[in-house]
Amino acid sequence: MPQNYSVARSLEIYERAGELIPGRTQLISRRSSQFAHGMSPIYAQRAKGARFIDVDENEYIDWVNAVGAIILGHADDVVDTAVKEQIDRGSLYTVNNALEIELAELLNEVIPSSEMVRYTKSGGEANAMAARIARGVSGRDIILFSGYHGWHDWYQSANYLVDPESGEFPFAGIEPIGVPKVLAGTALPFVWGNLESLETLLKEHAGSVAAIMMEPLRSEMPPQGYLEGVKALAKAHDVILIFDEVSCGWRLRIGGAQELVGATPDMTVLAKAMSNGYPMGAVVGSRDVMQPAAQMFISSSYWSDNLGLVATLVTIRELQRRDSAKRFEEIGETLRIALNKAIADVGLSGACTGLFWNPSITLDLPNEALRPKVNTLFIQEMARRGVHCNMSFKATLAHTQEDIQATANIATQALAVVKKGLDSGDLDNLLQSDLKKEPFRRLVR
Numbered sequence: 001m002p003q004n005y006s007v008a009r010s011l012e013i014y015e016r017a018g019e020l021i022p023g024r025t026q027l028i029s030r031r032s033s034q035f036a037h038g039m040s041p042i043y044a045q046r047a048k049g050a051r052f053i054d055v056d057e058n059e060y061i062d063w064v065n066a067v068g069a070i071i072l073g074h075a076d077d078v079v080d081t082a083v084k085e086q087i088d089r090g091s092l093y094t095v096n097n098a099l100e101i102e103l104a105e106l107l108n109e110v111i112p113s114s115e116m117v118r119y120t121k122s123g124g125e126a127n128a129m130a131a132r133i134a135r136g137v138s139g140r141d142i143i144l145f146s147g148y149h150g151w152h153d154w155y156q157s158a159n160y161l162v163d164p165e166s167g168e169f170p171f172a173g174i175e176p177i178g179v180p181k182v183l184a185g186t187a188l189p190f191v192w193g194n195l196e197s198l199e200t201l202l203k204e205h206a207g208s209v210a211a212i213m214m215e216p217l218r219s220e221m222p223p224q225g226y227l228e229g230v231k232a233l234a235k236a237h238d239v240i241l242i243f244d245e246v247s248c249g250w251r252l253r254i255g256g257a258q259e260l261v262g263a264t265p266d267m268t269v270l271a272k273a274m275s276n277g278y279p280m281g282a283v284v285g286s287r288d289v290m291q292p293a294a295q296m297f298i299s300s301s302y303w304s305d306n307l308g309l310v311a312t313l314v315t316i317r318e319l320q321r322r323d324s325a326k327r328f329e330e331i332g333e334t335l336r337i338a339l340n341k342a343i344a345d346v347g348l349s350g351a352c353t354g355l356f357w358n359p360s361i362t363l364d365l366p367n368e369a370l371r372p373k374v375n376t377l378f379i380q381e382m383a384r385r386g387v388h389c390n391m392s393f394k395a396t397l398a399h400t401q402e403d404i405q406a407t408a409n410i411a412t413q414a415l416a417v418v419k420k421g422l423d424s425g426d427l428d429n430l431l432q433s434d435l436k437k438e439p440f441r442r443l444v445r
């Protein structure tokens with residue numbers, strides 16, 4: 001462990017951000033409060049492959065990867081060369097770029113349920129587009145959802161209601177300030193994994209539901225037959241089924257979770273991971289559902305940007321060429337086994353579990369109230385030894401066996417510190433960071 005490890009420069013810049021940028025960052029998951037504030041890096045100056053260097057010149061193995069948006073690895077040579085060549089030809093033309101059609105054909109080829117395609121620049125925007133299309137096609141207003149779907153009004157209006165599981169706001173800690181109250185009741189959450197709760201809502205709002213929008217899965221496989229059951233309910237109630245594959249997407253399969261599970265939706269929302277970090281999103285779906293969008297006001301200048309198109313085309317081809325699904329499974333499984341060994345070696349109880357694309361550590365604790373301290377201490381001890389992570393790990397294809405082994409070795413040391421704190425009952429003494437905050441719960445595990 002470097003004796004003189006410091007993130008002083010990051011902290012100094014973050015302080016200035018407080019004066020200039022409300023909330024300090026553009027994405028809530030990038031706030032320093034999500035990590036070990038005081039010890040985790042906050043600002044990077046360069047990144048390559050599986051690593052980045054922060055503004056204090058510390059180097060880290062990266063297991064966050066722009067919250068999943070980097071899938072091949074930072075600054076991938078093949079994607080970046082193609083993007084640079086496109087920059088030289090023009091980043092945004094006055095007329096259209098035929099690459100839009102080439103990419104649509106490729107998306108139709110790789111995504112089982114795709115027949116027509118629209119583009120966006122982000123995931124939240126793509127979800128808002130899908131919601132608009134579903135409402136436009138059906139002539140109905142209510143969207144039943146299960147998952148995180150972005151910052152737009154249609155979705156955040158659900159925070160005027162309560163979480164069906166906990167009875168609290170679906171997004172505890174984030175208030176729906178600025179979201180029109182008249183939208184309350186137009187987006188209703190349902191419990192993932194429970195067909196009955198969905199059916200009850202469909203019956204209660206019969207004739208008013210436009211769509212079921214859901215993350216098909218996150219870190220766990222859905223219960224056997226669950227997604228097929230959702231599809232059958234959607235069909236029985238004549239409701240459009242939308243899969244938000246922004247997060248789970250292409251680490252599982254290039255065609256998304258739907259390719260792995262076999263249940264297909266009417267519409268699919270894509271963004272992070274499709275373009276290795278270049279802004280890009282898409283809504284794809286059946287001809288029946290997508291064609292009517294031609295009559296709807298769905299239009300934005302930068303949706304025609306050339307760089308996202310090129311980056312996406314090349315990212316898909318590189319995922320195919322590098323046999324991504326097999327490789328992600330190898331990386332995820334090897335990491336999971338190595339982290340479980342680390343937990344056992346230091347004598348802690350707990351496990352690294354979850355699907356290979358997002359293995360997560362959960363330690364068994366004598367008291368649940370200790371979890372924020374334990375998690376923060378783990379992240380802190382990983383950071384100071386050169387691993388940037390949360391309690392879950394998202395790989396890229398650039399992560400090597402050496403990166404996995406180095407991460408496991410460092411995790412063994414970090415977990416030993418956690419054990420020391422738990423054994424002594426004095427975690428506070430070991431913490432040199434503010435406690436990590438959980439900004440909102442996600443409805444899908």
Ligand SMILES: Cc1ncc(COP(=O)(O)O)c(C=O)c1O
Pocket residue numbers: 067122123124125127147148149150151215244245246247248271272
């Ligand atoms: C499932 C899901 N949908 C939508 C979004 C929103 O995407 P963006 O942050 O690009 O707006 C995210 C972002 O994390 C997500 O995980």
